[in-house]
Amino acid sequence: MRAIEVGLREIVRCGVTHAFGIPAGSVNAIYDALLDIKEIKSVIVKHEASAGYMASAYSRITGRPSLAIGSSGPGATNLLTSCANAFTEKSPVLFMTGSVPTHIFGKGGAQELPASPLFKSITKLSMVIHNAAELPGALVHACETSISGIPGPVHVEIPINVQMAEIDLYSIVKDTSENIETQFSLSEIEEVAQILLQHGSCGAILLGYGAKSAKRHVLALAERLGFKVATTPRGKGAFPETHPLSLGVYGLAGHEQAIEYLHSKTWDVLLVIGSSLGESGTCNWDKQLVDGKLLIHMDYDVEVFDRVFTPFRTITGHIGPILAELMERLGEKPPIDIALQEIAVTVEEVSMSVQEVEFVPEVDTLRTRDILRHIGECSPEGTKFYVDIGELMTYAIQELTMKPGFDFDINIHFGGMGSGITSAIGAKLAEPERPVVCISGDGCFFMHGMEILTAKEAKIPVLFIVINNARLGMVYHGHMLQYQRCPSNFSQERINLTEVARSLGIEAYQVRCLADVTAERMLQWTQKGLPVFIEVVVAGNEIPPMGERVKFLQGATY
Structure with a gap:
């Protein structure tokens, strides 16, 4: 059986169900093999960058690796933009590109371009496969790398002759179904719980995209603490904006009441959940967000801590389990009497975006x-x-x-x-x-x-x-x-x-x-x-x- 078909059958067992891309000479063996592999749905796109964007969204939502396929040369370079996007989105996509046959490397073959170095800085792994017998194992390793630890894209460059070489069929897949263990310690949770209990309702919560994986826990925590809640632009949707505790969006194009409240000195604990605190989510890293406040930062990626703002405490791990443990330690009864009706009146006074406000457009003009x-x-x-x-x-x-x-x-x-x-x-x-x-x-x-x-x-x-x-x-x-x-x-x-x-x-x-x-x-x-x-x-x-x-x-x- 051809090496590429063996490899594709193996990554099906890693959870791959979708492939996005454009056929071309250097990847036609891939598409020919997909005809016989019904477990992988092939979506033919109009531009390779689109393939990467589609794969990234699919994999980020499902948590499973998917394929983004491009030819050698321009197909590979067209994938670069969407691969960089997948890298920032932490999406486990396998970017697969073709290449000229190994025996003409460096001789100026049609669409020849060493793609692996181009992908290196925007992937967790980028490699060229020279030996057909190693192809199945390399694809499995790439898939496992994409979903392990902090998820992210990987890239594999496969010469045409390596794809088409005949090899023996054998099973090499490891069990990749186990959940990644969370990294937080119970002592960290206990310490943060005590800080939150000591400060009563004198705090605020800022939610990033990572908080969306634990919406139910986030809602319960906000109501338990009585903290006002804002989201970053990417975190929008992590908390219902019709809720009395919602401030709306903070950051780029944020709501006035969110910016005003988070910059105020009326509270002293800022709980940041699932945000990298980048430019768009912090009003250009405005220091008013953190000045005079205890910053508690939760995220599953330790690399996002202390980039611009120095946290008082950090907790590293998956948001859902962290918040579940935290709620256990906070107890069921709120430390204060949360009068949500009174909070709703306060929010209504300053909010112009979550209310049904009638606007009159200019004559004959839709705004x-x-x-x-x-x-x-x-x-x-x-x-x-x-x-x-x-x-x-x-x-x-x-x-x-x-x-x-x-x-x-x-x-x-x-x-x-x-x-x-x-x-x-x-x-x-x-x-x-x-x-x-x-x-x-x-x-x-x-x-x-x-x-x-x-x-x-x-x-x-x-x-x-x-x-x-x-x-x-x-x-x-x-x-x-x-x-x-x-x-x-x-x-x-x-x-x-x-x-x-x-x-x-x-x-x-x-x-x-x-x-x-x-x-x-x-x-x-x-x-x-x-x-x-x-x-x-x-x-x-x-x-x-x-x-x-x-x-x-x-x-x-x-």
């Missing part, structure tokens, strides 16, 4: 802020929103209210335009029963919009909503705010994207007023069984809530 709030109000129960990069994400952070059961995701750290369109497809494959709504912009659509055709071909029912303001909105407004002028070609000729989608055979509608979107229609659109495309036409003259980003750029020295 991005209004339509995103309306989409959130009309979306079906349990919707997962995948938001793309750009101006629209700042409005989405503020206006998409996370009700119980909703979830929100955005690849904000690496910030690749179009990653929302592609990641939504991977997310829907990971959670097929859940409504998945992708909110993107016309600039992102021009980068990776043809993947809506991939969704149609593979029958992946994502609802794609594209806000069309006929410009690169975030760079346009950012440039104007920073320099008070802007190149004219930051704006674009308005293209009828609805007709583009229809030309691909996709059901598509154009929205020009709020009445065009209703709860009934949103439910119908998400239950079609095939992708649906919605184009929202806006003027785009409103200035997005991106002041913190502009301040950072104005003070940058690079």
